[in-house]
Amino acid sequence: MLRQLYFFIAFVAFVTAQNEGIIETLNNVLELSELVAYLDKYPGLTTWLQGLSDITFLAPTNDAFQGLADSYTVPTLPTDEVGAETLISYHVLKGTFYGFGEDAAPDEYLHLTTMELPNAEANESMVTGGSMVIVRGSSWSSAMSFTSGDRHMSESYGEPLNFTGGVIYTIDSFLTLPQTFETTVEVEDMLGGAAFADAVLTTSNTSTNVTIDDLSDVTIFLPMNYSLQEIGNVIENMSKHDFDRLVSYHIVDGVLDINQDSPPSGYYNTYEGTGVTIFSANGFVFINNARIVGSPDWIFRGGMIYTIYGVLNPNNISINANANDAEIAFAGATYTPDFTFPTADPVSTPTSSPSPVPSSHSNGLSTAAKAGIGAGLAVLLAMLIGVCAFMQQRRRTKRELGPEADPGVKYQHYPMNYPLKDLEISVSHEELVANAAKPARGPIKQFTPSASMHSLGGPSVKETSI
Known part of the structure; x- marks a missing residue:
């Protein structure tokens, strides 16, 4: 009954709100009273909303406010003006979408950009103009789903409400603000997440060292856990510089919408x-x-972040236009489940150069002087040999006489067979690779994991090298 009453009120609001502003339209909907009360606390935010045109506003209902208060995982409602602006502006989409037309066909994704913050210079929690909401239609209902940060999904219900500046959709929960790359991948327990986040990148236009979290409007292709393990031995033997370069090769300059039915195609620049x-x-x-x-x-x-099955190699950019599945692009790679990412390149300590040997044309000692010094050294050496022989004979005599000959001497008997535990035998990496058993690898065409599925179990698959 309450649901039917809501739809009746929404219908009345839809008819009467054609020539009203956004705040007046929100006031006419009983289920949006909490939102109106919240906006009233921030006059600057209300004025900003009133001045917008050609927008789509996703309005959280009273139930959304209650859900925010009851949740232990969703952040609490901001109580400061900057925080309120950040949250509410993320609910404002650029453009007026009446049912989202044919762009949000059932089961297809539509990337929509949110409005810029009213006071963007005072807030660094979002990239100005770079935040997105993913809209998807349903094949079994008229409801639209809106995916935001942390893959949180909100759903619309009821008819959209027209107002003078655009259209309003009521949604059942607040959108979640996008987080940093490091925080985002940490939630999914991605094996390469922390290593990618720590990578030092060099921008080509400024030659400045940055991290992924310093970038905006980019697409990250993050290998799934199993793919990294497939080349674990290669990664473990990389220098930090080479691994950072590999990470840079997984970052495309631009946000790509890769729908399976209509994916982009072509050549794209990487960092x-x-x-x-x-x-x-x-x-x-x-x-x-x-x-x-x-x-x-x-x-x-x-x-955006996409999970990929396979690891890209900047030194091997060839492609197989008839590929049936991912292929390993690193020669000598073997499946290594437990490996470590390079953390820092060893600091090389400069060694002192040997002193130059004077040539025969230098202004050093004469040949006669050098000959005299050599003869003197030979005599000294002969004397040292004689002294050593005398001392050796004396020690042998004392051992034959026993400890009583020299009470101050304590004899220790060392074993002749030393343990081999400290003896290290090195085997070259090439020998290990040549003798290692290569894992079997075959297509997993029937298995298409989602981005949250970060590892593959079961039987190993056949390796294919490019």
């Missing part, structure tokens, strides 16, 4: 400097040798 090729083959979408398995709904503060 490493070398480009990657995105193409479709045999029902899959590939980036170089790796297969894109994550859906386009993983948002972080700087852009």
Whole structure:
């Protein structure tokens, strides 16, 4: 009954709100009273909303406020003006979408940009103009789903409400603000998450060292755990510089919408400097040798993250246009479940150069002087040998006479067979690779994990080297 009453009120509001502003329209909906009361606390935010046009506002209902208060995982409602502006502006989409038309067809994703913050210079929690909300239609209802940070999903219900500046959708929960890359991947327990977040990148235009969290409007292709383990021995033997370069090669300059039905194709620039090729083959979408398995709904503060099956190699950019699955692009790679990422390159200590030997043309000693010194050294050496022989004979005599000959001497008897535990035998990396058993690897065409599935179990799969 309450649900029917809500739809009746929403319908009346829809008819009467055609020529009213956003705040007046919100006031006409009983289920949005908590939102109106919250906005009233921040006159500057209310004025900003009133002045907007050609927007779509996602309005959290009273139930959304209650859910925020009852949740232990969702952050509490901001009580300061800057925090309120950040949260509410993330609910304002650029453009007026009446039902989102054909752009949000059932089961297809639509990337929509949010409005810029009213006081962006005072707030660094979001990238200005770079935050997105992912909209998806449903094949079995008229409701629209909105995916925000941490893959949180909110759902619309009821008819949209028109107002003079655009349209309003009521949603059942607050959107979640996108977080940093490091925080975002940590939630998913991605094996390469922390290593990618710690990588030092060099921007080509400024030659400045940055991290992923310093970037905006980028797409990160993050290998799934199993893929990193497939080349674990290669990663473990990389220098930190080479690994940072590998990470840079997994970052495309620009936000890509990679829907399976209509993926982008072509050559895209990376932060490493070398480009990657995105193409479709045999029902899959590939980036170089790796297969894109994550859906386009993983948002972080700087852009998008896609999980890939495979690891990209900046030194091997060849592609297989008829690929059936991901291929290993690193020669000599073996499956290594337990490996460590390089953390820092060893600091080389400069060694002192040997003193130059004077040539025969130098202004050093004459030849006669050198000959005299040599003869003197020979005599001295002969005397030292004689002294050593005398001392050796004396020690032998004392041992034959026994301890009583020299009570101050304590004899120790050392074993002749020394333990071998401290003896290290080195084997070259090439020998290990040559003798190691290569894991079997075959297509897993029927398995298409989502971005949250970060590892593969079960039987090993066949390796394919490019």
